Amino acid sequence: MSVKKIGILTSGGDAPGLNAVIRAVVITAIRKYGWDVVGINRGFEGLLDDPSDSIISLGLRDVSGILPLGGTILGTTNRGHFAFSKEHPNELADPTVADKGIQFCHDNGIDALVTIGGDGTLCIGHELSKHGLPIISVPKTIDNDLLGTDYTFGFETALTTATNAIDQLRTTAASHNRVMVIEVMGRDAGWIALYAGIGGAAHIILIPEIPFRISSIIRHIERRQKLGYGYSLIVVAEGAKPARGEILYRGQEEGGMIRLGGIAKWLVDQLDDKCGQDVREVVLGHLQRGGSPSVWDRVLCTRFGSEAVHLIAQGRTGRMVSLRGTSIESIDIWKVVARQKRIPYNGDIVQTARGLGISLGDETEEMKIASNP
Numbered sequence: 001m002s003v004k005k006i007g008i009l010t011s012g013g014d015a016p017g018l019n020a021v022i023r024a025v026v027i028t029a030i031r032k033y034g035w036d037v038v039g040i041n042r043g044f045e046g047l048l049d050d051p052s053d054s055i056i057s058l059g060l061r062d063v064s065g066i067l068p069l070g071g072t073i074l075g076t077t078n079r080g081h082f083a084f085s086k087e088h089p090n091e092l093a094d095p096t097v098a099d100k101g102i103q104f105c106h107d108n109g110i111d112a113l114v115t116i117g118g119d120g121t122l123c124i125g126h127e128l129s130k131h132g133l134p135i136i137s138v139p140k141t142i143d144n145d146l147l148g149t150d151y152t153f154g155f156e157t158a159l160t161t162a163t164n165a166i167d168q169l170r171t172t173a174a175s176h177n178r179v180m181v182i183e184v185m186g187r188d189a190g191w192i193a194l195y196a197g198i199g200g201a202a203h204i205i206l207i208p209e210i211p212f213r214i215s216s217i218i219r220h221i222e223r224r225q226k227l228g229y230g231y232s233l234i235v236v237a238e239g240a241k242p243a244r245g246e247i248l249y250r251g252q253e254e255g256g257m258i259r260l261g262g263i264a265k266w267l268v269d270q271l272d273d274k275c276g277q278d279v280r281e282v283v284l285g286h287l288q289r290g291g292s293p294s295v296w297d298r299v300l301c302t303r304f305g306s307e308a309v310h311l312i313a314q315g316r317t318g319r320m321v322s323l324r325g326t327s328i329e330s331i332d333i334w335k336v337v338a339r340q341k342r343i344p345y346n347g348d349i350v351q352t353a354r355g356l357g358i359s360l361g362d363e364t365e366e367m368k369i370a371s372n373p
Contacts (some may be wrong), residue, residue: 001315002135003277005036007110008058009042011117011124015140015154018072021064021116030060032089033313038110039073043117044124045080045104049102067302068292076117081209082124092127102133102140112306112312116140118152119340122320126333133343136308137333140184142288145189148336149322153304156296158185158288159196162235165284168201170233177230179221179271181281183264185288186237189342192288193237194349196360204359205233206263208239209343210350212361214270220359221275231277236263243362303328 008025009017022039029035037058039133040046046054056062056074066073079098084107092098105113112134118141129135139146142158162184173180182202186192190207197205204220206212221232238260241247250261264281271279292303307321307328319330343350353360 001111001312003035003312004113004352005038005104005109006112006114006309006312007038007055007108007113009039009040009043009046009116010074010140011074011115011121012076012078013075013118013142014071014140014289016070016157016289017153017297018074018076018116018140018290019063019066019069020298020301021138021140021153021305021308022058022073023066024302025060025114025309026063027060028306028309032309038108042075042112043077043080044082044101044115045077047104048081048097048271051104055108058356063070067298070291070293076118084120084123092124098127098131101128102131105133111301112317114138114308114312119146122146122333122337124264126318126337129318129333134210134264134312135333136311136317137320138304138308139322142192142258143186143189144191145187145341146336147339147341148320148331150325151300151323152165152296153301155191157291157294159199160294161191161291162196162284163199165287166196166202166233166235166281166309169282170200170231173231173233177277179232179234179275179277179279181234181236181264181267181279183236183238183285184237184280184282185284187260188239188340190237190240191343193240194233194343194353198349198353198356199237200233200235200360202235202358204234204361205353206234206236206240206267206361207343208237208241209345210360210362211241211243211245213243214274216359216361217267218275220269221271221277225276234267238263243246261346284305299359310322 026037029037039056039058042052083093099294125137137154139156141152142154144155163200169180184192193207268279268281304321
């Protein structure tokens with residue numbers, strides 16, 4: 001495949017490290033291969049816009065100093081014309097947008113496209129790849145729920161933000177003998193909640209993979225009280241749900257995606273006046289998405305971006321870069337689209353939490369688990 005110019009876009013929700021990937025792609029493409037690089041504004045929607053508005057040239061000076069910046073210099077969106085069909089979730093609702101996007105690239109001399117995003121971005125990239133556009137995807141999501149890679153970039157930074165919040169809330173909870181409920185992101189996967197909960201020494205962690213019971217939570221708080229601990233910290237993923245209950249959500253976004261939220265407030269209402277302590281909630285929300293990426297994420301993003309360019313040079317498109325152990329590898333996009341990496345019920349990280357005496361909200365009354373300090 002002859003390559004002279006490549007494009008790059010960011011799509012879906014923002015995450016720390018997007019600019020770091022852009023920087024790595026631009027520097028590697030220019031210094032290693034002598035290619036031209038252009039950015040596409042507003043994600044995939046930019047492929048349908050006037051190129052004078054959506055295409056910007058990216059040179060070495062344009063990416064200087066953006067490594068530590070949060071957000072994305074190209075802008076992003078998780079809604080628009082590239083929505084998927086409700087009847088056929090793996091197909092675009094309007095198949096013609098794929099052809100329009102590919103024609104946009106051909107008309108503007110873009111030989112290959114690097115797409116940075118999560119599951120929705122992977123699905124759109126897969127559709128464009130099937131229609132003949134050379135695509136390389138870079139896995140981004142703070143939720144860490146994409147198959148084919150051990151970690152996605154943005155996850156570690158979001159963990160740091162969530163864990164720091166737990167550390168700060170511990171002091172006020174202990175000072176007032178309160179139960180604090182901290183709601184974190186993650187949608188249908190509990191990676192942020194479980195990792196941040198363990199890292200922040202939470203006492204109860206509720207994740208989507210393990211439905212919880214209010215009675216189990218109350219019993220665990222009461223055990224702590226009997227052991228002399230005057231406060232408790234509960235970390236709950238936004239997609240966690242009670243046994244025989246439903247996920248709480250605040251409505252539907254454009255395109256039909258459910259907007260999760262409200263589980264922390266619901267928990268407070270369920271626990272208030274039942275555990276003999278004042279119960280308060282804190283929703284971290286988009287704080288987890290913003291800010292400067294951690295050093296680990298900066299390095300991972302740089303490795304991902306460089307590998308994306310090398311794959312294009314090798315003609316190995318239609319793939320997603322990935323981290324396997326300590327090595328940067330790649331995998332066919334079709335093997336990971338429309339699938340989700342969730343926490344195994346009996347996996348080692350779950351067993352670690354249980355071994356520490358952390359309640360996951362599913363214990364029976366007969367189980368005697370010492371509470372972690």
